[in-house]
Amino acid sequence: xxxSELTLHYFQTAPGAGVLAGPDVCRGSAGARAQGAWxxxxxQLGGGxxxxxxxxxxxxxxxxxxxxxxxxxxxGRDIGAGLPESVAALSxxxxxxIEKRGRLLLIxxxxxxxxxxxxxxx
Amino acid sequence: xxxxxYLDYAATTPVDPRVxxxxxxxxxLEGEFGNPASSSHSFGDAAASLVERSRAQVxxxxxxxxxxxxxxxxxxxxxxxxxxxxxxxxxxxxxHIVTARTEHKAVLDPCRELERRGWxxxxxxxxxxxxxxxxxxAAALEADTVLVSIxxxxxxxxxxxxxxxxxxxxxxxxxxxxxxxxxxxAGKCAIDFNRFxxxxxxxxxxxxxxxKGVGALVFRRGRGSPVHLTPLHFGGGQEQGxxxxxxxxxxxxxxxxxxxxxxAQRAADAERIAILQERLWRGLSSLGGTxxxxxxxxxxxxxxxxxxxxVEGESLLAAVRPDLAVSTGSACTSAxxxxxxxxxxxxxxxxxSESSLRFGLGRFTTELDIDTAIxxxxxxxxxxxxxxxx
Numbered sequence: 001x002x003x004s005e006l007t008l009h010y011f012q013t014a015p016g017a018g019v020l021a022g023p024d025v026c027r028g029s030a031g032a033r034a035q036g037a038w039x040x041x042x043x044q045l046g047g048g049x050x051x052x053x054x055x056x057x058x059x060x061x062x063x064x065x066x067x068x069x070x071x072x073x074x075x076g077r078d079i080g081a082g083l084p085e086s087v088a089a090l091s092x093x094x095x096x097x098i099e100k101r102g103r104l105l106l107i108x109x110x111x112x113x114x115x116x117x118x119x120x121x122x
Numbered sequence: 123x124x125x126x127x128y129l130d131y132a133a134t135t136p137v138d139p140r141v142x143x144x145x146x147x148x149x150x151l152e153g154e155f156g157n158p159a160s161s162s163h164s165f166g167d168a169a170a171s172l173v174e175r176s177r178a179q180v181x182x183x184x185x186x187x188x189x190x191x192x193x194x195x196x197x198x199x200x201x202x203x204x205x206x207x208x209x210x211x212x213x214x215x216x217x218h219i220v221t222a223r224t225e226h227k228a229v230l231d232p233c234r235e236l237e238r239r240g241w242x243x244x245x246x247x248x249x250x251x252x253x254x255x256x257x258x259x260a261a262a263l264e265a266d267t268v269l270v271s272i273x274x275x276x277x278x279x280x281x282x283x284x285x286x287x288x289x290x291x292x293x294x295x296x297x298x299x300x301x302x303x304x305x306x307x308a309g310k311c312a313i314d315f316n317r318f319x320x321x322x323x324x325x326x327x328x329x330x331x332x333x334k335g336v337g338a339l340v341f342r343r344g345r346g347s348p349v350h351l352t353p354l355h356f357g358g359g360q361e362q363g364x365x366x367x368x369x370x371x372x373x374x375x376x377x378x379x380x381x382x383x384x385x386a387q388r389a390a391d392a393e394r395i396a397i398l399q400e401r402l403w404r405g406l407s408s409l410g411g412t413x414x415x416x417x418x419x420x421x422x423x424x425x426x427x428x429x430x431x432x433v434e435g436e437s438l439l440a441a442v443r444p445d446l447a448v449s450t451g452s453a454c455t456s457a458x459x460x461x462x463x464x465x466x467x468x469x470x471x472x473x474x475s476e477s478s479l480r481f482g483l484g485r486f487t488t489e490l491d492i493d494t495a496i497x498x499x500x501x502x503x504x505x506x507x508x509x510x511x512x
Contacts, residue, residue, distance in 0.1 A: 001436065001440075003440065008440075011437070011440065011441075012441075014505075014509050017508065017509045018508075019511070033473060033510075034471070034472075034473060036434065036472070036473065036476070037434075038510070040511070056509065056510055056511035057509055057510060058432075058433075058434055058509075058510035058511075058512070059434050059437065060434060060436040060437055060440075061436065061437050061440045063434075063437075064437060064509060
C-alpha cells in the first residue's frame with residue numbers, strides 16, 4: 001500500500017505516543033485489538049481546555065498517523081470541542097482510502113470517550 | 123540510496139548470472155535463436171538440441187525421465203494442466219478430488235473452478251504444524267476420486283509434506299492420481315520423482331534462480347500406470363500435443379541450467395542457509411511474543427514464518443519496508459484482502475495471522491543481511507508495541 005508523505009511522517013515519528021498520569025487526566029478508548037484496531041487518548045485538562053494529549057494505537061499506519069496528529073493538535077482546545085479536524089477533513093489530509101475510513105470513526109469514538117470521561121470526572 | 127535487504131526468495135529469486143548468460147546466447151543472430159520446431163534447417167536443429175538438453179537437465183535433477191517433462195509457462199500453468207487435464211480425461215471414471223486448505227491458490231482456484239463445473243473437492247485441514255498426514259488422505263478418498271493434489275513444500279510456512287506416504291495411499295486406491303506442486307521444494311530439497319511415487323509434479327524456474335515465465339509439468343508416461351491428460355492449449359502440437367505453442371528456447375535453457383546448478387549446489391546451499399535461518403530465528407525470538415509458524419522439524423531452511431504479538435500486520439510491514447523486502451500474511455491493505463488462509467488453517471487467530479512476516483532466504487543471503495533483518499524487525503516491533511501500549 002502507498003501512503004502519503006504526511007501519513008508516513010506521523011507513522012514513523014508518532015509524536016505524542018504514550019500515556020499521561022495525574023488527577024487532571026482523563027482517558028477514553030475505542031475498538032479492540034482482536035478486531036484489528038484500538039485507540040486510546042489521555043487528555044490533561046486545565047482551565048476548561050486541553051493542556052496536553054497522548055495516545056496509544058494498535059492499527060494500520062493511517063490509524064497511528066491520524067491518532068498522532070490529533071494528539072499533537074489537541075493542546076489549547078476547549079474540552080467541549082470535537083476533534084481538532086472533522087473526520088472528512090482528516091481523511092482528505094491523510095489521503096485515507098475509502099475502505100479505511102472506519103478507522104477514523106474509531107479515532108473519533110476514542111476522542112469522544114476521553115472527553116466524556118472528562119465531563120463525568122471519571 | 124541503499125536497496126532494502128532482500129529476504130523474499132520464496133516469492134522469487136534473482137536469475138543466476140550463469141543462467142542469464144546461457145539464456146542470452148539463445149536470443150540473437152549469433153546465437154541459437156531458431157524455432158526448435160523448424161526441423162528443415164540447422165537453426166531449428168540447434169535450438170531443438172538445446173531444448174532437449176534442458177529437458178534432460180530438469181529430469182535428471184529430480185530423478186525423472188526426459189520424456190516425462192512438458193514445458194509450461196510456470197508452476198501455475200503446470201498445476202492447471204495437471205488438475206484440469208486429469209479431471210477432464212478421467213471425468214467418466216469419477217469427479218472427486220482431494221487437496222488441502224493450505225495449498226497455493228494455483229491449486230485451490232482450479233479446484234474451485236472444477237467445483238463450479240460439477241466436481242466434488244475435499245479440502246483437508248492440516249494437522250498441527252501444517253502437516254497433512256497420509257491417513258487423512260486415505261480417509262478422504264472415495265471410490266470415484268481421480269486426483270489428489272498436495273504440495274511438497276508449503277509456500278508460506280515451509281513445511282515439507284511426506285509425499286511418498288501420500289502417493290502410496292493413492293497407488294493403493296488405484297484410481298486416484300497423485301499430483302505434487304513442487305514449486306517451493308525443487309532445488310532446495312532432494313526430490314526423486316520415481317521414489318516419491320507421485321504421478322504428476324509441477325515445477326517453476328524462477329524459484330530456483332532461473333527466469334520467470336517458464337516451468338514444467340512432470341508426469342509418468344508410457345510405463346507402469348501411465349497418466350493421461352486432456353490438453354488445455356491447442357494449435358501446433360508441440361510438447362507431444364500437450365502444450366501447444368512455440369517452445370521458448372531461452373526460457374527452457376535457463377530453467378535447465380538453473381536446475382542443474384541448484385542440484386549441484388543444493389547440499390552446500392542448504393547447510394549454509396540452515397545456519398542463517400537459525401541465526402535469524404534466535405535473533406527474532408529474543409524479542410519475546412514471537413511465534414514460529416509451521417513445524418520447525420519438518421521445514422525447509424529457506425523459509426521462516428514468524429508472528430509477532432502486539433503489533434498490527436500492515437503497520438509492521440510498513441515499518442520494515444524501507445530496509446527489508448519480506449512478505450506478510452497481513453492484509454488489511456484493502457477491503458478485499460483477508461488474513462493468510464494458511465496461518466488461519468493452522469489455528470492462528472486473525473491478529474496473529476496478520477502480524478506475520480515470511481522470511482525467504484536464498485543463495486545470495488549473507489550473515490550481514492540476517493543481522494540487518496534482526497535489527498530492523500526488532501526496532502519496528504519494539505516501537506509498534508510501545509505505540510500500542512502492548
